[in-house]
């Protein structure tokens with residue numbers, strides 16, 4: 001495939017992911033008595049049939065550099081992230097900014113697919129957002145790092161349909177331990193805060209030393 005074709009294909013994939021996001025939103029808002037339910041199920045089934053021969057084997061997709069390379073593996077691991085992956089429809093629209101000063105931030109607006117209590121973002125997703133952005137801040141210190149501990153304070157309701165500003169910074173480093181703080185703001189006010197510990201594994205997984 002030529003570069004031009006690759007670029008067109010990429011744009012089509014991004015558009016498809018956006019449609020899938022819109023579909024998730026429509027699914028959670030559907031009237032349960034809708035007469036289009038049978039046609040909806042049928043059309044989605046035919047979309048899945050279209051994709052059947054084009055999805056990569058899971059073995060090739062699991063992990064980053066630890067992935068089984070025996071099958072084809074095209075595309076970025078980060079594009080498939082459930083929090084910021086542009087090709088993962090469960091990821092909300094998020095553009096990450098990771099800075100040299102060991103900080104990371106983003107903004108996003110969440111719809112009904114992320115609802116916990118009425119009108120509020122689900123607490124587990126609040127924690128996921130913080131974990132992810134804080135993980136990227138920690139990732140400016142070391143490549144192979146994992147969340148070891150995360151404590152979230154839900155100070156106020158995190159609203160749906162309003163722009164959220166999520167930010168994180170490395171607070172301090174103590175040997176292997178990378179301590180990170182993060183927060184979510186809505187209309188300029190802090191609505192959730194977190195503190196967490198990120199650590200590299202004691203040994204880098206075999207085959208990932210480079």
Ligand SMILES: CCCCCCCC(=O)SCCNC(=O)CCNC(=O)[C@H](O)C(C)(C)COP(=O)(O)OP(=O)(O)OC[C@H]1O[C@@H](n2cnc3c(N)ncnc32)[C@H](O)[C@@H]1OP(=O)(O)O
Nearest residue numbers: 131132135136139145146147148149177197199200201202
């Ligand atoms: C590119 C995309 C980035 C997005 C990132 C998103 C974040 C993620 O999803 S990460 C996935 C979730 N996390 C995981 O799967 C991690 C699972 N855990 C592990 O693999 C291991 O526990 C690992 C590698 C983190 C740490 O292993 P290990 O070093 O053996 O842990 P452990 O010995 O228990 O703790 C290390 C140190 O931290 C200390 N510590 C652990 N927990 C705490 C805590 N809550 N408070 C204070 N200290 C603590 C321990 O006391 C120990 O201290 P010391 O070394 O001084 O004795």
